[in-house]
Amino acid sequence: xxxxxxxxxxxxxxxxxxxxxxxxxxxxxxxxxxxxxxxxxxxxxxxxxxxxxxxxxxxxxxxxxxxxxxxxxxxxxxxxxxxxxxxxxxxxxxxxxxxxxxxxxxxxxxxxxxxxxxxxxxxxxxxxxxxxxxxxxxxxxxxxxxxxxxxxxxxxxxxxxxxxxxxxxxxxxxxxxxxxxxxxxxxxxxxxxxxxxxxxxxxxxxxxxxxxxxxxxxxxxxxxxxxxxxxxxxxxxxxxxxxxxxxxxxxxxxxxxxxxxxxxxxxxxxxxxxxxxxxxxxxxxxxxxxxxxxx
Amino acid sequence: xxxxxxxxxxxxxxxxxxxxxxxxxxxxxxxxxxxxxxxxxxxxxxxxxxxxxxxxxxxxxxxxxxxxxxxxxxxxxxxxxxxxxxxxxxxxxxxxxxxxxxxxxxxxxxxxxxxxxxxxxxxxxxxxxxxxxxxxxxxxxxxxxxxxxxxxxxxxxxxxxxxxxxxxxxxxxxxxxxxxxxxxxxxxxxxxxxxxxxxxxxxxxxxxxxxxxxxxxxxxxxxxxxxxxxxxxxxxxxxxxxxxxxxxxxxxxxxxxxxxxxx
Numbered sequence: 001x002x003x004x005x006x007x008x009x010x011x012x013x014x015x016x017x018x019x020x021x022x023x024x025x026x027x028x029x030x031x032x033x034x035x036x037x038x039x040x041x042x043x044x045x046x047x048x049x050x051x052x053x054x055x056x057x058x059x060x061x062x063x064x065x066x067x068x069x070x071x072x073x074x075x076x077x078x079x080x081x082x083x084x085x086x087x088x089x090x091x092x093x094x095x096x097x098x099x100x101x102x103x104x105x106x107x108x109x110x111x112x113x114x115x116x117x118x119x120x121x122x123x124x125x126x127x128x129x130x131x132x133x134x135x136x137x138x139x140x141x142x143x144x145x146x147x148x149x150x151x152x153x154x155x156x157x158x159x160x161x162x163x164x165x166x167x168x169x170x171x172x173x174x175x176x177x178x179x180x181x182x183x184x185x186x187x188x189x190x191x192x193x194x195x196x197x198x199x200x201x202x203x204x205x206x207x208x209x210x211x212x213x214x215x216x217x218x219x220x221x222x223x224x225x226x227x228x229x230x231x232x233x234x235x236x237x238x239x240x241x242x243x244x245x246x247x248x249x250x251x252x253x254x255x256x257x258x259x260x261x262x263x264x265x266x267x268x269x270x271x272x273x274x275x276x277x278x279x280x281x282x283x284x285x286x287x288x289x290x291x292x293x294x295x
Numbered sequence: 296x297x298x299x300x301x302x303x304x305x306x307x308x309x310x311x312x313x314x315x316x317x318x319x320x321x322x323x324x325x326x327x328x329x330x331x332x333x334x335x336x337x338x339x340x341x342x343x344x345x346x347x348x349x350x351x352x353x354x355x356x357x358x359x360x361x362x363x364x365x366x367x368x369x370x371x372x373x374x375x376x377x378x379x380x381x382x383x384x385x386x387x388x389x390x391x392x393x394x395x396x397x398x399x400x401x402x403x404x405x406x407x408x409x410x411x412x413x414x415x416x417x418x419x420x421x422x423x424x425x426x427x428x429x430x431x432x433x434x435x436x437x438x439x440x441x442x443x444x445x446x447x448x449x450x451x452x453x454x455x456x457x458x459x460x461x462x463x464x465x466x467x468x469x470x471x472x473x474x475x476x477x478x479x480x481x482x483x484x485x486x487x488x489x490x491x492x493x494x495x496x497x498x499x500x501x502x503x504x505x506x507x508x509x510x511x512x513x514x515x516x517x518x519x520x521x522x523x524x525x526x527x528x529x530x531x532x533x534x535x536x537x538x539x540x541x542x543x544x545x546x547x548x549x550x551x552x553x554x555x556x557x558x
Binding site: 089163166167169170172173174176177178179180181182183184 | 344346349351371372374375376380381382383387388389390391392396397399400401402403404448449452
């Protein structure tokens with residue numbers, strides 16, 4: 001029983017981080033229709049950058065983390081400005097492919113700058129574990145869940161009420177009409193990439209505070225992708241709900257299956273089995289927007 | 296004042312669609328740009344608003360002047376900020392946003408939130424139906440409501456020149472009249488100039504002060520609305536009227552020759 005509780009709590013918390021990274025995908029998808037395939041690499045890159053700031057440069061936590069966020073904002077700006085903007089008005093497939101190229105580029109850069117295979121961040125959350133019933137959970141998980149939830153709420157409010165947020169949603173609907181209103185669409189794309197980078201940076205910090213920085217962090221990108229597909233490509237709520245589901249299935253499933261199947265990799269496969277099933281039953285995902293078409 | 300001097304427009308550097316178009320929109324006036332399909336009316340509007348660039352089109356010759364400055368090399372955002380707003384043809388609403396959010400997007404470039412609120416009320420007073428529907432998702436509104444929303448959105452930008460591309464497209468005659476009344480009222484009350492592209496010549500000339508007739512990328516006829524309304528050719532070819540009182544002999548109509556050669 002205590003094992004189940006433990007699996008559920010860690011699964012939900014990890015899932016919330018997936019949601020957070022997935023939100024970065026949704027923001028870009030919603031405003032420009034580009035599927036960003038370099039999420040995992042962005043997570044990896046910003047995790048290593050955090051490592052540089054907190055460990056190699058030895059900065060304190062309250063100085064290092066804002067620097068990471070600023071780094072992510074600049075990174076987002078650079079990606080949009082240099083890589084994606086020249087491709088505006090090109091077929092959407094080219095834009096998606098270029099994000100794939102970006103993914104490998106970042107992976108290469110990371111290997112060059114940080115030739116370590118693994119590293120750990122200093123612990124910045126309180127270390128004493130929390131007892132919930134009979135289960136014992138380290139505080140990182142709970143903090144991760146709370147931070148994800150707060151960011152989700154802030155982001156939802158931004159897209160509901162902020163003028164830029166509304167314009168970003170409008171751009172997703174009709175790019176040309178947005179231009180006709182005199183709105184700079186390039187600014188909107190740039191903003192959405194900044195969001196994506198900041199969200200994956202925070203996701204990366206949370207992930208690596210739990211499990212350390214490993215090359216395997218790249219896989220969180222794929223997991224976030226499965227979250228997005230389950231929740232619906234263009235739905236914030238969907239991403240926020242699908243994340244914990246994926247996390248839960250992953251931890252609980254693998255936790256129990258490990259007793260029966262002598263194949264430790266089952267953990268990484270489970271989310272993708274879910275994608276396949278969802279794609280068959282609900283191709284728009286659980287909360288995806290239906291295309292509005294009046295006849 | 297907007298002034299087009301002999302502009303030529305080519306798509307993809309090859310397909311020339313406008314062959315020297317000149318026109319003028321005085322401050323506070325309504326100007327109608329009339330003509331059949333493919334005459335180049337929409338292209339002219341896009342050349343002014345800068346949207347041409349996203350369609351691989353380019354102003355290759357001539358100049359476009361707005362308030363004394365050349366704008367033909369500027370991009371859509373700068374032109375939009377300088378006070379020219381185009382409402383695209385065919386109800387480009389933001390389908391997943393609600394009606395009020397659609398209107399707010401129109402006011403994106405304005406900072407004063409009180410004035411924006413006031414203008415929102417102003418748009419609702421022009422289009423009372425939108426007020427009832429303001430929480431509804433725009434994609435599910437009816438065609439007429441969507442057209443009102445698009446015009447309202449253009450009003451929200453507080454433009455000095457509003458360019459409307461076929462606001463009557465696909466609407467019932469009664470609704471067309473209603474919308475045109477509102478455009479006229481908006482023009483007189485807020486002193487906004489209007490450049491109107493329209494195939495429905497009768498209704499366009501009912502509110503316009505001046506009109507241009509386009510054909511094959513050229514302006515073939517222009518004059519005050521009164522003049523155009525009484526012009527025999529306009530009457531016959533665009534309004535479907537023949538000279539009143541005379542009996543038309545269909546034997547003498549060689550319809551293959553009846554196409555008017557303007558130049």
